[in-house]
Amino acid sequence: MLSTPRAAEVRASGTAAPLLEVQGLTVRFRTERKSLQALTDIGFSMAPGEILGIVGESGSGKTQILLTMMGLLAENGRAFGSVKLHGEEVLNLPSDKLDRIRGSRMTMIFQDPMTSLNPYMRVGKQLTEVLVKHRGVGGSEAVRQAAAMLEHVRIPEAQRRMGMYPHEFSGGMRQRAMIAMALLCKPALLLADEPTTALDVTVQAQILMLMRDLARESGTSVVLVTHDLGVVADLCDRVIVLYGGRIMEDGPIDDVFYNPKHPYTKGLLRSMPRLDEKTHGDLPTIPGQPPVLSLLSGGCPFEARCELRQDHCKSVFPPLVRSGPRRLSCHEVSL
Amino acid sequence: MNGQPLLSVQDLRVHFGAGKKLFGKAATIKAIDGVTFDLRPGETLGVVGESGCGKSTLGRAILRLIDPTAGRVLWLGEDMAGLRGEALRRERRNMQVIFQDPVASLDPRMTVGQAIERPLITFEAGLSGEERRRRVQEMMELVGLPRTWAGRYPHEFSGGQCQRVGIARAMILRPKLIVCDEPVSALDVSIQAQIINLLMRLQREFGLSLLFISHNLSVVRHISNRVMVLYLGKVMEIADRDDLYARQLHPYTQALMSAVPIPDPRLERQRDKLLLSGDLPSPINPPSGCRFRTRCPIATARCAAEEPAYTPFGKGHLVACHYAGTKPGDVSHS
Numbered sequence: 001m002l003s004t005p006r007a008a009e010v011r012a013s014g015t016a017a018p019l020l021e022v023q024g025l026t027v028r029f030r031t032e033r034k035s036l037q038a039l040t041d042i043g044f045s046m047a048p049g050e051i052l053g054i055v056g057e058s059g060s061g062k063t064q065i066l067l068t069m070m071g072l073l074a075e076n077g078r079a080f081g082s083v084k085l086h087g088e089e090v091l092n093l094p095s096d097k098l099d100r101i102r103g104s105r106m107t108m109i110f111q112d113p114m115t116s117l118n119p120y121m122r123v124g125k126q127l128t129e130v131l132v133k134h135r136g137v138g139g140s141e142a143v144r145q146a147a148a149m150l151e152h153v154r155i156p157e158a159q160r161r162m163g164m165y166p167h168e169f170s171g172g173m174r175q176r177a178m179i180a181m182a183l184l185c186k187p188a189l190l191l192a193d194e195p196t197t198a199l200d201v202t203v204q205a206q207i208l209m210l211m212r213d214l215a216r217e218s219g220t221s222v223v224l225v226t227h228d229l230g231v232v233a234d235l236c237d238r239v240i241v242l243y244g245g246r247i248m249e250d251g252p253i254d255d256v257f258y259n260p261k262h263p264y265t266k267g268l269l270r271s272m273p274r275l276d277e278k279t280h281g282d283l284p285t286i287p288g289q290p291p292v293l294s295l296l297s298g299g300c301p302f303e304a305r306c307e308l309r310q311d312h313c314k315s316v317f318p319p320l321v322r323s324g325p326r327r328l329s330c331h332e333v334s335l
Numbered sequence: 336m337n338g339q340p341l342l343s344v345q346d347l348r349v350h351f352g353a354g355k356k357l358f359g360k361a362a363t364i365k366a367i368d369g370v371t372f373d374l375r376p377g378e379t380l381g382v383v384g385e386s387g388c389g390k391s392t393l394g395r396a397i398l399r400l401i402d403p404t405a406g407r408v409l410w411l412g413e414d415m416a417g418l419r420g421e422a423l424r425r426e427r428r429n430m431q432v433i434f435q436d437p438v439a440s441l442d443p444r445m446t447v448g449q450a451i452e453r454p455l456i457t458f459e460a461g462l463s464g465e466e467r468r469r470r471v472q473e474m475m476e477l478v479g480l481p482r483t484w485a486g487r488y489p490h491e492f493s494g495g496q497c498q499r500v501g502i503a504r505a506m507i508l509r510p511k512l513i514v515c516d517e518p519v520s521a522l523d524v525s526i527q528a529q530i531i532n533l534l535m536r537l538q539r540e541f542g543l544s545l546l547f548i549s550h551n552l553s554v555v556r557h558i559s560n561r562v563m564v565l566y567l568g569k570v571m572e573i574a575d576r577d578d579l580y581a582r583q584l585h586p587y588t589q590a591l592m593s594a595v596p597i598p599d600p601r602l603e604r605q606r607d608k609l610l611l612s613g614d615l616p617s618p619i620n621p622p623s624g625c626r627f628r629t630r631c632p633i634a635t636a637r638c639a640a641e642e643p644a645y646t647p648f649g650k651g652h653l654v655a656c657h658y659a660g661t662k663p664g665d666v667s668h669s
Binding site for chain 1: 600
């Protein structure tokens with residue numbers, strides 16, 4: 001397992017073609033009175049086996065990125081731009097075409113596993129259905145593979161649990177069953193929306209290890225949306241910091257954690273109490289409240305809370321500037 | 336260490352009936368099953384553990400929102416169980432609570448000023464309307480809300496601001512104890528720090544005691560003076576904050592701490608994680624002997640037969656483990 005090069009190295013060597021290419025992704029929602037722009041000009045690409053973290057607060061648009069890619073945008077929403085999986089456009093595809101991609105090449109797991117499990121259907125049946133539909137495996141072979149996968153995600157007594165309903169599972173087991181379902185398709189891309197937020201730390205550690213093994217062993221790329229910078233440090237190769245629907249900063253995790261450039265990233269890292277902290281005085285804070293999308297002007301969304309703000313920050317959005325593996329969007333700081 | 340504890344909890348038990356079985360006895364959920372600790376004036380005691388360990392039930396039992404099944408809760412030396420009616424009501428003003436979901440804990444049809452004022456109407460009926468308004472505005476300022484916002488409704492506030500309202504409401508009677516049940520868990524990271532600072536400032540200024548219930552061990556480390564680790568309704572380990580975070584002597588505490596991710600990538604790559612297998616067993620039928628043994632990496636036959644007593648390790652550090660302080664691998668499985 002250790003001989004597998006980290007995805008970041010693969011990417012740096014330039015040998016791997018991008019698995020995923022997102023360009024100019026913009027999402028607007030029409031509400032009764034006005035239109036809200038939830039995402040503005042999001043762009044990134046991913047190599048096979050890479051684990052990308054997307055962090056941000058409520059309203060940052062982090063979940064919308066995943067939902068848009070999966071074609072699960074709410075009815076009043078419209079997406080612009082481009083999302084290419086293996087070079088093929090998947091944004092705004094009709095659902096019959098999407099169905100051939102969703103589940104088999106790209107799959108999503110949610111914070112609440114009950115969102116994706118059918119409460120009326122035995123877990124085993126839900127797992128084998130995936131194999132029948134997407135991989136053309138049927139009968140006893142499907143049952144055998146499903147049970148093996150439950151065992152692989154460390155669900156004890158897998159054979160017996162196949163006959164149970166989701167409500168008979170604990171929260172951690174449901175999340176593992178959902179991951180098992182996602183893995184059965186051997187997807188190239190796994191989109192995970194706060195997959196461990198509702199779980200206890202002990203169970204979270206198990207699930208994170210599972211996802212890491214998945215990326216290392218099967219080369220599945222993972223986009224992990226979270227608000228927990230600890231989880232990002234533990235699991236990810238790279239992180240995108242999102243605020244008010246825009247990318248503030250992006251780079252390999254070591255760069256972003258040890259040399260954060262954006263005032264928002266710096267503020268986030270400083271304001272988190274740490275398990276290994278030695279001081280107990282006041283925590284450094286980011287003043288103000290998370291942004292209200294409808295009130296954002298054309299400038300930098302973080303402007304109102306930023307200690308470095310200047311007049312032009314309010315009116316002009318700073319371009320996302322690239323330097324090496326890093327990107328940054330700030331008038332006042334450069335890479 | 337000196338003086339009388341504010342709160343003294345002695346062998347507290349809270350059991351719930353869980354419906355009758357077809358044959359035999361009714362099942363009992365032992366949510367709290369013999370918990371003992373003191374809380375001193377001005378102290379913050381952190382209570383940590385996984386979901387289902389009984390930490391919220393403990394808070395509710397102390398506030399007498401649930402009646403304990405057995406054991407005693409002494410408030411300034413007096414047994415709370417003996418208090419009924421008016422006497423209980425009078426003591427209750429000294430103990431307040433802050434909940435996890437700041438929005439759900441406010442009435443959407445009440446202005447935040449009315450919400451903060453409510454305890455004054457209940458407990459200080461003699462105050463004039465004018466005086467109550469003055470106190471509300473004072474309190475809003477204290478928790479960092481503009482006093483001119485008293486006429487606004489909760490939906491106009493962000494989560495962090497609603498939690499400030501909840502804190503103002505809890506503080507307005509100047510209580511001695513606040514039970515904080517996951518008060519920052521639903522907040523964004525950048526807001527969490529603001530609320531933690533506020534709670535710590537109020538505690539210093541008013542000499543409050545806090546029972547700080549949380550699953551977040553990093554937040555608990557920051558805010559607590561002492562920390563208590565619960566597992567299936569029992570205390571596994573209790574110690575001064577710095578002592579506990581420097582040396583975890585119970586394998587469960589070790590596992591909990593090692594599972595917390597630290598926002599430091601290089602450190603994370605080096606850390607050895609002590610992964611627990613499986614989930615929390617059912618509190619209806621907890622394992623015999625030590626209830627952690629089914630997930631414990633160093634459990635032996637003795638752990639199934641014999642419930643461990645609390646072993647003192649100095650400075651009030653207590654551990655319920657036959658092999659306290661042993662690293663995995665040191666115990667011979669004979």
